[in-house]
Amino acid sequence: MAVNICFINTITGVEKMFNSLCSELISQDFTTSHISDETIIKSILKHGGLTKYAARRICTHAAAAEESGADIIQFTCSSVTPVIESASSLIDRPILSVDGPMALEAVSGYGRIGVTATNPGTLRPSTDLLINTAEKLGKKVNITPQLCEGAYAALFSGDAETHDRIVLENLKKLSESCDVIVLAQASMSRVADLIPEEERKIPVLSSPRPAITELANRIVK
Numbered sequence: 001m002a003v004n005i006c007f008i009n010t011i012t013g014v015e016k017m018f019n020s021l022c023s024e025l026i027s028q029d030f031t032t033s034h035i036s037d038e039t040i041i042k043s044i045l046k047h048g049g050l051t052k053y054a055a056r057r058i059c060t061h062a063a064a065a066e067e068s069g070a071d072i073i074q075f076t077c078s079s080v081t082p083v084i085e086s087a088s089s090l091i092d093r094p095i096l097s098v099d100g101p102m103a104l105e106a107v108s109g110y111g112r113i114g115v116t117a118t119n120p121g122t123l124r125p126s127t128d129l130l131i132n133t134a135e136k137l138g139k140k141v142n143i144t145p146q147l148c149e150g151a152y153a154a155l156f157s158g159d160a161e162t163h164d165r166i167v168l169e170n171l172k173k174l175s176e177s178c179d180v181i182v183l184a185q186a187s188m189s190r191v192a193d194l195i196p197e198e199e200r201k202i203p204v205l206s207s208p209r210p211a212i213t214e215l216a217n218r219i220v221k
Contacts, residue, residue, distance in 0.1 A: 003030045004071045005030055006035065006065035006074070008080075009076045009077065010079065011077070018208060030219070054080070059083070078097075100133075101213065107137055111179055112178045112180075113141055114180070116146045117145075118147075118148045122184045126145075148166045150166055167192075
């Protein structure tokens with residue numbers, strides 16, 4: 001029987017990327033569905049972090065995914081990771097964060113970690129996750145958080161060119177002082193792919209591939 005995977009997104013447009021990664025990395029039979037709710041990220045942006053409204057929506061969507069027959073639920077936004085524990089207490093299906101596997105890879109392999117985001121509501125939870133992961137592993141790391149000022153507003157206004165330019169400038173800046181760069185948002189991975197291989201001074205980690213690799217491992221178990 002096919003495994004039913006439900007993705008919960010806070011922006012539209014990432015569905016194709018995650019479906020493609022599933023096709024590449026999951027060997028079992030599976031089906032995918034998506035719940036995309038941009039009101040969550042807009043609330044987070046407006047208030048500078050998670051709100052009660054956003055938390056309620058996240059939990060409501062997780063319950064709806066279970067009701068619709070999902071066997072496993074994958075969140076795709078780092079901003080909602082702090083609410084996953086609460087959502088998990090309300091349903092009987094596994095819920096996976098998008099950034100946990102990436103954080104583990106970064107902390108396990110590198111000492112100076114740059115973390116960058118375009119959404120200010122994502123930068124803090126992503127930084128906190130790296131700090132908490134390091135503490136659990138007993139690792140000493142130096143984390144440099146950096147916000148790509150103006151990039152998110154440009155993207156929402158339809159100016160992808162300005163968004164990409166700002167992100168690339170920030171990636172180049174972080175590469176001068178860090179051993180690895182962590183992208184706090186899955187949507188930023190497209191921009192990182194624009195950097196020619198010969199110009200990449202340090203690794204740039206993005207959450208989608210490690211997340212779906214972990215998802216595939218969980219399905220096998």
